[in-house]
Amino acid sequence: MAAGPRVKDSLASVRKVLRNRNLRRVQLAFFGSGIGDWSYATALAVYAYQHGGVTAVGIFQAVRFLVRTMAGPLGAVIADRVPRRAFMMGSDATRAVLVAVAAVGVGLGTPSFVVYALTLLAVVAGSSFRAAQAGLIPQLVDHPEELIATNAVSGILENTYVVTGAALGGVFVGVFGVEATFWLNVATFAWSFLLVLGVRVAKDRRAEPVVSPPEADRPPEQAQLEQKSGFVAEAGAGFRVVAKDGDLRSTALLAASQTFVWGILSVITLLIAIQMLGTGPSGIGYMDTCMGIGSVIGGALVLTRLARGTLGRDMVSGVLGYCLPLLLLAALPGRLTAIMVLMIVGLAEPFVNVGFDTIPQRIVPDEVLSRGYGAMESMSMASMTAGAFMAPVLVHLLGLRATLAVPSIIVIILAFSRFARMRGLDARLREPPELALLRTIPLFEPLDPPMLESLARQVVTVEVPAGNVVISAGEASDRFYLIDSGVVEVTQDDRVLRREGPGEFFGEIGLLRDVPRTATITAVGDTKLLALERADFLGVLAGTAEGRSRAEDVVARRLAV
Template sequence: MSEAPTADDTPISQAPPPMHLVRGAIRETGTSIATVFGNPGLRRVNLAFLGSLIGTWAYATAITVWAFDFGGATAVGVWVVVRWVLMSVASPFTATLADRLPRRMVMIGSDLSSLILILVTGALIWQGAPALSVFVVATVTSLTGSPFRPAQAALIPQVAQTPGELTATNGVASTFESVAIFVGPALGAFLLAFTSVPVVALVDAVSFAWSITFVLRIRMPHRPKATGGPGEPGVMDTGGDDADDASGPGFRAEVSAGFRAIWSLRDVRIVIIIYCLQTVVAGASAVYVVVMASQFLSSGANGVGLIDSVSGIGAIVGGFLAIMLAPRGRLAGDFGIGVILWGLPLVMIAIWPSMWPMFAAMLVMGGANPVVDVNATTILQRLVPDAVLGRVFGAMESLLIATMAVGGLIMPVLIHVVGLRWGITVIAALVTVGTLPLLPALKRIDGAMREPAGLAVLRRVPLFAPLDPKKLERIASLLERQELPAGVAVIREGDPAGPYYVIESGRVEATYQGRQLSVEGADEGFGEIALIRDVPRTATVTTTEPTILLALQPSDFVEAITGNDEVGSRFDALISKRIPTI
C-alpha cells in the first residue's frame, strides 16, 4: 500500500521554473503599468512628474559641479546644508497650498517658477555674476519647487480608483523617477562636457515646460466633497486627541496640521522615523559621492554625473521591483528592507575603496531607493485622511530634508576626522542599527493595511461606485460576514430597520404580503429603504439557496451615503424602481 505523496515528494520538474516566475513577474508589472496608463489622469500625472524631475536632476548636477569647481567639497557641503535647512523650514508652509488650492494649479505654479529661476541662474553664470548671487538663486529655485511633490502625491489618490491602482501608479512614478535620476545627471554631465551650465539651464526649461503641458491636461474625476473646512474634502480624523482642530482656522494650525497628524498616527510616525534614517545617508551622499568621484575616477569631480547615473540604472530596475513586490501585501516590510539596503552596501566601499565596489554599491542603493519611496508614499496615502494629506507630505518632506541636511553636515566632519572609509561605515551603521528593531512594527503595519475581505464585493455594488477608494476601504472593514442556509428570513416585513446587506454569493427572494417582488443575486444589496426613510422593513427577504451576506450596521451605512450627491441620486433611482412594485 503506497503512501500519499507529500509536498517534499513533489518532483522538481513540477516546481515552477525560475523563468516562469520571471515571466509572471514581468506580466504582473506589465499589467500594473497598463492599468496606470489606461487612466488618462494618472498617465498625465506621471508624465508631468518625469519632465519635472529630469529638469531638477540635470540642474542639480550642473550646480553641484559648478559649486565644486568654485570651492571644492566644502562649498558643496555648505550650499547643500543651507539649501536643505531652508527647504525643511519652507516645506510645511508651501505644502499647505496643496490642501488649500487646486493641486493641479500648485504643480503648475511650482514648475513655472522653477523654469523662470533656472533661466535666471544660467544667465547669471553666463554673465559672470558673483558666486553668491548664483547660490542665492539656486537655493530659491529649490524652495519654489518644493510644493510640487506634496501636491502631486496628494493628487494621485484623487485620480486613482482602487488601492491596487494607487500602488501601481506610485510604482510607475518611482520608475519614472529612476529614469530621471539616470537621464537627468547623465544629460547634465554630457552637456557640461561639451557646453556649459547656461546650456543645461535652457534644456531644463524645456523639461519644466513639458511638465506644465501635461498637468494642464489632467481632468479630475467628479467626487462631491463631504462637509469639512474651506476647500477640504472632509473633516480630518487622525485618531489622536488633537484631531478635532487640525483643520481649524488660523495660519499656525494650517501649517502644523501635517506634523500633528504624523504625531497622532502611530504607524505613520514609525514609517517616517525609518524614512528619516535613510535620508541621513542620502544627505551624506551629496558629499561622499563627490569625494569618491575625485578619488576613484579619472574624470575627478565631473564624474559625479556618472555615479548618479549608475544609481539611476539601479533605480530603474528597483522601480519595476517595487511594482512586482506590491501584490505581496508587504509594503511596510519591504520598505524596511529597502532602507537597510541603503546602509549595508556602503560597508563594501569601506572594505574595498575603489571604483568597481563603489559602482556596485551605488547600483544596489539605487535599486533599493524606489522600494523605499514607493512603499512609504503608498502607506501614507492609505493611512492619512485626504483633508490633510498634502500637509502631511509637506511635513514629511520637511523632516526628510532636515535629516538630509544632518547627513550633509556631518559627512564632511567625518571625512575630516576619520577619513572616507570610516565615515561611510558610521553612516551605514546608523541606518542599519536604527531600522532593525522597528521591523516587527512594520510587519504589524502590513497586517493592518491588508484589504478587507469584502472590499472586492463592495466595489461591484453600483450604489457605492461613486465613493472614493479610501472611504470604500474603510466601509469594507466594517462589514460582518454571515453564512446562511436556504430558507432563512434575513429581514421580515414590518420589523424595525436593521443592517444593510450585500450578497457575496447565493440568492435571495424579496416578497411583500406573500407576493414575490424580486430575486437578488451576488453583488446586489438590500435593506436600504427602511434605513434611509426611517420606516419599518418594507419587504421580507429570504434566502433561496446557501448564501453569504455582508452586513453593514445602520449607522455605518447612513454615514457612507451621506454627503455624496451621486450616491444619493443612485439611491433615489433604486427606490423608485422598488417602491412602485410594493
C-alpha cells in the same frame, strides 16, 4: 512563482500604467520637469560658484533644502483644499514665471541676491508638487497593484532623470551658459503644465461641495481635525496623522534613516572618488552613473514583486540593501568594491522609494493625504539635510571609512527593529475580501479605489439564520446591509414588496432620509450579510455629488413602489 511569469506580470502592469492616459500624462510631466529641475540645479551651482565660490554653493544649497523642508507641509494644506490637478498646474505656472524672471536677471546682470531670492520663491512654489501628485494618483488608478506599478515607474523615471538631467545641465551650461539652462527649466515647466492640463479626474472630491455627515455620525478623528483652526494647525494635521499611526511612523522612520545616509553620501562622494576610486573629482560622475544604473535595475525588480503584497518588508530590505554594502566598502576600500557597492546601493533605493510613495496613499485618509505625504517628505528632507551637515564633522572626527560604517550600523539596527511592524503592515495592506462585492454596488461606483478599499475595511459580517428578522419597520436606522449570500424578503404592512439576493442591498432609505426603518426585512434562508455602520455609510456618500445623486435615485425608486 517562477521568474518568467513574474516578469510577464510586471510588463503587463507597466503596459497598463502606460495605457492609462491620465497616468501616462502625469508620468511624462513628472519626467520632463524632473530633467529641467536637475539641469537647473546644475546651473544654479555654477552660478553660485561664479558669484561666491564654494562657500556660496554650500550655503545656498543648504538654504534650498531648509526652505523646501519648511514650505512643503504648508503647501500641502492648499493641495488638500483644492483640486490637486489645479494645484500642480498652479505650481508649474508659478515656477515657470519665477525662473523666467531669474533668467532675465542673469542675462541683465542683476545682483545675485535677486536671482537667489527668485529661486527660493520657486522652491516654495514647488515644495508640495510631489505631495499633490501623490494625492492625485490614487484617483487615477483602478487597483492597488496599479498604484504600486505607477509608483515603481515613477521611481525608474526619477532615477533616470537625476542622471540625465544633471548631465544635460552640465552640457547646457558648458555650451549655452547659465541663462540658457534657466530657460530650459522654464520650458520643462510649460511641458508639465500642458500635460497635467490634459489629465481628466472624474472623481476629485475637492472639486465638489462636500456635505459633512451629522456631528454624531462623524468619526472621532474627523471631528478632532475640524476642531483645529488656523493654517499652521491644518499643516500639522499631516504630522498628527503620521504620529498616531504606528505603521506610518515606521515607514517615515525607515525613509528618514535612508535619506540620512544619503545626505552623508552626497557630501563624501568626492572623498570616495579621490581615496577609493583614485580618479579625483571627475570620479563623481562615474559614481552617479553606477548608482543610476543600479536604480533602474532595482525599479525593474520592484515591478516583479507587485503581486506579492510585501511593500513593508521590501522597504526594510531596501534600507538594509542601502546600508550593508557600505560596511563592505568601509572594510575593503577599492575601486572594484566601490563600483559594486554603489550599484547595489542604487538597486536598493527603489525598494525604499516605492514603499514610501505607496504606503501613505493606501493608509492616509484622502482628505489629508497630501499633508500626510508632505509631512513624511519633510521628515526625509530634514534627515537628509542633517546627514549632509554632519558628514564633514564625522569625517573630521572618525575618518572616511568610519563615517561610512557607523551611521550604516545604526540604521541597520533600526531596520531590523522595524521588521515585525512592517510585516504586520503587509497584512494590513492586503485587499479585504469584502471589496469585490462593494465594487459591484452602483451606489459606490463614484468612490475612488483607495476610498472604496477603506470602506471595505469597515464592513462587519452578520450571519442571519432562516426565518429571522434582520430589521423591523419603525425601528431606528443604524446600518446599511449588502447581501453576500442567501435571500431576504422585504415586507411592508404584511405586503411582500420584493425578494433580494446576493449583490443587492437594503437599509439605505432610513439612513439617507434620517427616518425610522420603512420596511421589515426577513431572511428566507440562511443568509450572510455585510453591514456598514451609519457613520461609515453616510461619510462616503456625502463625499461626492454623484454618490449623493445615485443614492437619492435609489431611494426615490424604492419609495415609489
